[in-house]
Amino acid sequence: MADTAPAVKEVKDNRAKLFERAMSRQGYAADALIEVLHTAQELFGFLSMDRLREVARKLKLPPSRVLGVATFYNFFSLQPKAEHTALVCTGTACYVAGARGLLDVARHRCEKAAARGAAGKLGVQQARCIGSCGLAPVVVLDGRILPKLSVSALEKTLDEVGA
Numbered sequence: 001m002a003d004t005a006p007a008v009k010e011v012k013d014n015r016a017k018l019f020e021r022a023m024s025r026q027g028y029a030a031d032a033l034i035e036v037l038h039t040a041q042e043l044f045g046f047l048s049m050d051r052l053r054e055v056a057r058k059l060k061l062p063p064s065r066v067l068g069v070a071t072f073y074n075f076f077s078l079q080p081k082a083e084h085t086a087l088v089c090t091g092t093a094c095y096v097a098g099a100r101g102l103l104d105v106a107r108h109r110c111e112k113a114a115a116r117g118a119a120g121k122l123g124v125q126q127a128r129c130i131g132s133c134g135l136a137p138v139v140v141l142d143g144r145i146l147p148k149l150s151v152s153a154l155e156k157t158l159d160e161v162g163a
């Protein structure tokens with residue numbers, strides 16, 4: 001049977017801009033640190049050292065304080081939790097455009113991997129909006145934005161990366 005899933009295009013990643021806006025809304029206030037870290041984790045899936053340094057710089061905090069907070073709370077992750085990470089946007093535009101089906105596919109893959117003893121193969125996360133609503137529904141797979149994604153295109157892309 002011929003594969004009819006459309007090819008996935010490369011698109012601009014707006015998450016850095018969205019993150020900047022979120023920090024700006026908080027007035028780059030030091031006491032907004034936890035909320036800022038939450039936003040970063042939701043947008044990027046985990047808190048890289050570069051991201052923590054950026055937060056420290058923008059919030060005018062010592063990097064040790066930012067790292068201390070990020071490591072104290074176990075809901076923050078300093079690295080991807082799996083070999084591949086699918087961040088499924090479930091914000092309104094993406095939800096209306098079919099994010100639920102994409103989330104189901106990604107979760108099902110994740111469960112299947114766990115059942116065969118490969119639990120660290122695919123991690124699935126949700127975001128409220130990654131700033132690309134015009135491309136809904138959107139999934140970020142290993143940092144790559146996959147726009148206007150169908151269930152079959154997601155299946156195909158996950159097959160291609162071996163997730």
Ligand code: FES
Nearest residue numbers: 089091094132133
């Ligand atoms: S709701 Fe998904 S990118 Fe905005």
